[in-house]
Amino acid sequence: MTAEWAGAAPLLEMRGIGKSFPGVRVLQGVDLTLHRGEVLALLGENGAGKSTLIKMLAGVHRPDEGQIAIDGEPVDLSGPDASLAAGIGVIHQEFQLVPGLTPWENIFLGREQTRWLVDRRGERERAERLFEQLGAEIPLDTPCGELSVAQQQLVEIAKALSQDVRLLVMDEPSAALSPEEVPRLLAMVEELKRRGIGVIYISHRLEEIFEIADRVLVLRDGEVVGSGATAGLTRGRLIEWMVGRSIEREYPKQWHPRGNVRLRVEGLRRGTAVRGVGFEVHAGEVLGLTGLIGAGRTEVARLLFGADRADAGEVWLDGRRLQLGSPARAIAAGLCLLTEDRKHQGLVLGAGVLENFGLPNLEEFSGGGWLWGGRERRAFDGHAERLRIRLANPAQPARQLSGGNQQKVVLAKWLQRQAGVLIFDEPTRGIDVGAKYEIYQLINDLAGEGKAIVMISSDLPEVLGMSDRILVMHAGRVTGEITDVAHATQQQVMELAVA
C-alpha cells in the first residue's frame, strides 16, 4: 500500500483529460490518479496518446478539456517552469540535450541564472555523484552529441534527478539501455518510491512493468481501456488491453533451411571499439548479435555499412569482396542497415512521412524523369498496414508521429529496398507488442526468402526467441557463440557478455 492516510488527496489527479491536434483527436476523457511512493505504469500501443498525456504534466501541451490537481489543489501547468515549480520532473522520450554541451553542463542548464555565482566545479562534482548513484560511467567532459544513445539517456535521467521533484515522469527510460543497465534503473525507481516520490513509468517492455509497477493504466486510441493493480494481472491480459487481441506466441520463430554464406566478415578492426571480429551469416539465417552497451555491436554494423572507416578487415557479400567505406557501395552491393539512432540517422523530421519513405527508394519509384507517386504510395500503404503505422495522412511531417510510429516509418523505408543482407540494429526498440509481433513475422519472411539477417538487440528474450544462432560481444571482440539457441538461457548470454 502507499503511504497515505484517510482523506488525504492523492499526489496527482488528472480528470476528464481531452486533447486534439488539427484533424486528430488524441485523448478523450482520461482519468489518472497517482499516490505518493507509487509507481504507475502507463501503457498502450504506439500512438495511443501516452506521451501526449504526460506532456501536459511537463507544461508542453495544455489539455483542451479536464483538470489537473496536485495534492488536491488544481494547477495550471502553463509551461516547463510552472511544471518544475509544482515539483514535476519529466524525462522525455526524445532527448532534449544540447549536443554541444557536456553532460554536467546539460544537467544544470537553465539553472545558472538563479544563483549569484556559477559554481562550475561544484556542478561538475554533483553530476559526478549523480552518475555514481546511477552506476553509470559517463565521460563528463565529452559533448553530449558524441555520446551513445544509452549514455544520453542516462544524462537525461541524472538531469531529472538533480531537480528535487515529488513526481517523476519517465517516458520509455529503458528503451536505450542494455540488459545490465536496466536493473540499475529499476533499483533507482525503487529508491525514489522509498523516498515517497510518485513515478509514472512508460515502457513497452512488459517484464519491467511487472517488476516495478504497483498499478497499470492502459490507453488505446486515446481512451482508458483498462487499469488495476499489477499483482492481479497477467501478461496476456495486458497485451489484450493494449492491442485489442491476444497474442499466442510473442516470438513466432520459424526455422528455414540454411543456404550459402551470404555475408562473410574477417578481421574487422577499428581502434579499441572493434578488435578483430569475424563471422558468417547464411541465407535463411537470423544471426542474433548481442552484448552490453559499448561492446562494439553497433560499431561492427557501421563498419560493414561503410558509415565509419575500418582500420582493417575484409568483407564478402555473396562471395564477392566488398570495398568498405561507402554506404552507397554497400547498398549497391545488397547490404542494408537499419540504424539504432533513428532520430538522427533515420528520418528527416520536417519532411512528410511519404517523402521520407521515398527518399532512399527513388530509383524504384521514378523513371523517364517522372516520380511514380502512385507506385510509391501503394508500396508505403502496404507497409503502413502491416506495421500498423498510425498517422493522419502520408504528407504529415514525420516530427508529428509518435516515437514508435517514427521507427516504423524508418523500418518501412529499408524493408522496401531489395537487399540480400539486412542488419537490424535494435529493430523493436520503442515498438509496441503488437507491432513487434509483425516485425518478427517480417524477419521470418525475409529469412524464408533466403536473405541473411543480422539482428543486433539488447532485449535478451527477443534474441533468444528469434535467432538461429547468437554471437555475444564484449569490449570489441566476439566472446561467445551460442548455436543451440532453443536450450540457451539469458544467464548464459549475460555471462558471455561480461566475460
Ligand SMILES: Nc1ncnc2c1ncn2[C@@H]1O[C@H](COP(=O)(O)OP(=O)(O)OP(=O)(O)O)[C@@H](O)[C@H]1O
Ligand atoms: N503536434 C502534433 N500534431 C499532430 N498530431 C500529433 C502531434 N503530436 C502527437 N500527435 C499524434 O497524437 C497521437 C498520439 O501520440 P503520442 O506521442 O502521445 O503516442 P504514444 O502513446 O506516446 O506512442 P509511442 O509508444 O509510439 O511513443 C499520434 O497519432 C500522433 O501522431
Ligand SMILES: [Mg+2]
Ligand atoms: Mg510516446
